[in-house]
Amino acid sequence: MAKPMTKTQLVAALAEEMGADKKSAGAALEAVCALITREVSGGGAVTLPGVGKIYCRERPERMVRNPATGEQIKKEADKVVKMTIAKALKDSVNG
Structure with missing residues (x-):
């Protein structure tokens, strides 16, 4: 199994994909993470097209x-x- 991509590697790849510098790519990543955190912690859900849906679920007492x-x-x-x-x-x- 390959090693997971680090945040630094992700920011560098995102900057290259966007055609922007690493600073703006890092700011974009931080903004997306903050938005997802705020929405999910408030009980909502976020769908990332082509990736998946992140949501919060309540577990009962057990x-x-x-x-x-x-x-x-x-x-x-x-x-x-x-x-x-x-x-x-x-x-x-899988394909």
Whole structure:
């Protein structure tokens, strides 16, 4: 498996793709990340065309097991961020 792309590599590739400098590409990436964070933390969802949909889902209260002791404990309800991958991306990876 290949190593994941770092933020620096992503900004450099984005700058090259946009035909802009790294500073403006970095600012664009930060703006997109901030927008996604704000929308999803507020309970909304963001669809990135060709990539997928990022959304927040609520998990109900449930019983979990402590792996160290085997003790059953009650875990409070919480929220978790999920991502559904777009069919176009799946097809490009598998095809």
